[in-house]
C-alpha cells in the first residue's frame with residue numbers, strides 16, 4: 173500500500189533516486205572492506221614501502237568517503253522532488269474526491285471531516301506524515317535491504333552466526349517501533365475531537381470576531397480553562413504511553429548492544445591476540461555497526477504516519493464514492509422551468525427528525541414564490557433539496573416533468589441560481605465574486621454589468637478604488653472590506669449573473685436580511701422588473717413586508733405547506749400567516765424596526 177503513491181512519479185526520477193539510494197546503501201559494506209584493506213596493508217608494510225603500499229587503499233577509502241557526501245547532495249533534491257510529486261497528486265485526488273460527490277450530506281459528517289484532516293497531505297503535528305513520506309521511507313528501506321545483504325556478507329566472512337545475532341534483534345526492533353508508533357497515532361486520532369474542541373477555544377480567544385464577546389462577557393478565564401481541559405484530555409494518555417514506550421526502547425536498545433558486543437568482543441580479541449588479522453576485526457566492527465545504522469527509526473515513523481494517512485484516504489473513498497457516470501442522463505431544455513415537489517420527505521443523514529413530510533409544492537414558470545415559516549420549519553432544507561445538495565428520503569422533485577435524480581448534476585446547476593443564507597465571501601476581486609455565479613461559462617461583461625445594476629451594486633462599485641478589479645478583502649493589496657449589506661448586494665449580483673447567463677430558477681434564502689429597508693425595496697423592485705416572465709424566483713424571508721410583493725406565498729409548518737395564496741388571500745384567511753404578519757406590523761407600529769420606512773413601504 174505504501175509504495176502505491178510511487179505510481180504518480182515520473183519513471184526517470186524514480187529510477188535515478190532508487191539507484192542513488194542503492195549506491196548509498198552499499199557504501200557501508202564497501203567502506204568496511206576498504207577500511208579492512210587499509211588496516212591489513214598497514215599491518216604488513218613497514219618503512220619505505222609503507223606510503224607506496226597504502227596509496228591505493230587510501231585512495232579507495234577517500235573516494236568512498238567523498239562518494240558518501242556527493243550521493244547525499246544528489247539524493248536530497250531528488251527526494252524532495254519525488255515527495256512534491258506524490259503530495260501534489262495525492263492532494264489533488266483528495267480535493268477531486270471531496271467535490272465530485274454532488275450531494276453535501278457526506279461532507280457534513282464529523283467523521284468525514286476528521287478523515288479529510290487525517291488524509292490531507294498537510295502534516296500539522298508530530299504524528300502526521302504524508303503518503304510521500306511513507307513511499308520515500310519504504311523505497312529507502314528496500315534499497316537498505318540490499319545494503320543489509322552486502323554488510324551481512326562481510327560479517328559472514330568472519331563468522332556466519334554474527335549475521336543473525338546482529339540482524340534479528342535490529343529488524344525485530346524496527347518492526348516493533350513501527351507498530352508502537354502506529355498505535356500511538358491511532359490513539360492520537362481517537363482523541364481528535366478533543367483537539368478540535370481545543371482549537372475552537374484557541375480560535376475564539378484570538379479571533380477579532382469572538383474577541384468582542386470574550387471581552388464584553390468576561391469569557392477569557394472560562395475559555396482558557398476549557399482549552400486546557402481539552403488539551404490535557406488529548407495529551408495526558410499519550411504522555412503516559414510515550415513514557416512507557418521510551419522505557420521499552422531503552423530495554424530493547426540494551427538488547428541490541430549486548431548482541432553487538434557478542435560479535436565485537438571476539439572479533440576485537442582475535443585481532444589483539446593475533447588469531448585474527450586486524451583487517452578482519454576492523455571490517456567486522458564497521459560492517460556490524462552499519463547493520464544497526466541501516467535501520468533508520470525516522471523512516472519507521474514516516475511509515476507509521478503515512479499508513480494512518482493512507483488508511484484515512486481509503487475510508488474516505490468509501491464514505492465519498494465518486495458517482496459512476498450514468499448512461500442517458502437527461503437534460504432540462506432551455507426556457508422556463510416548472511418545478512414540482514411531489515410528496516417529498518426528508519431527514520438529515522444520521523438524524524431521526526423528519527424535516528419535510530410528504531410535501532407537495534409547485535414552483536410555476538415565471539412565478540415569484542415566497543416561502544415563510546417559523547425558525548427551523550425547514551425552509552433552507554427545501555432549498556438544499558432544490559439545489560440537489562441532498563436527495564429526498566421520500567417522494568421526488570421534477571423539473572418540467574423530469575425527475576431531478578435523472579438529470580446530470582451539472583446540467584441542473586446551470587439552470588438554477590441560489591443565494592444561501594450563509595453565503596461565502598471569497599477573497600477575490602469584485603468581478604470574480606460575481607462571475608462565480610456561473611463559473612461554467614466564459615466571463616460575460618454585459619451580464620456582469622446587468623447583474624450589478626439589478627442587485628443595486630453599481631453605486632458600491634463606483635466607490636471601489638479599482639472598480640470591478642478591487643479585491644474584496646483588506647488583507648489583499650488594494651483590497652477593501654465591505655459591510656454586511658454591501659456583501660449581500662455582491663452575492664445577489666452573483667445569483668443574478670447566473671440568471672443573465674441562462675439560469676431560470678433564482679432561489680434567495682434571506683437575501684436582504686442585512687439591507688436597510690430602502691435598499692431592500694429598490695433591489696426587489698429591480699428584481700421584479702429584471703427577471704422577466706421566464707425566470708421563477710423562490711424567496712425565503714422573515715420580513716413579511718418583503719414577502720408581500722410575491723405572486724404567491726406558502727407557509728411551511730410541520731414539514732408541509734399549510735397555507736398558500738397571495739398576501740391578501742392569506743390575510744383574509746386569518747390563519748398563521750395573518751397572525752405572523754399582524755405581530756410584525758405591530759412591532760413596526762411601535763417603532764422597533766425601521767421606523768421611518770413604515771408608512772413609505774406600506775405596512776398599515
Ligand SMILES: Nc1ncnc2c1ncn2[C@@H]1O[C@H](COP(=O)(O)OP(=O)(O)OP(=O)(O)O)[C@@H](O)[C@H]1O
Nearest residue numbers: 280520523527545546547548549550551552553554
Ligand atoms: N446539516 C444539518 N444536519 C442536521 N440537521 C439539520 C441540518 N441543517 C438543518 N437541520 C435541522 O433541520 C431543521 C430545519 O432547518 P432549516 O435550516 O431548514 O430551517 P429554516 O426554516 O430555514 O430555519 P431559519 O428560519 O431559522 O433559517 C432544523 O431542526 C435544523 O436543526
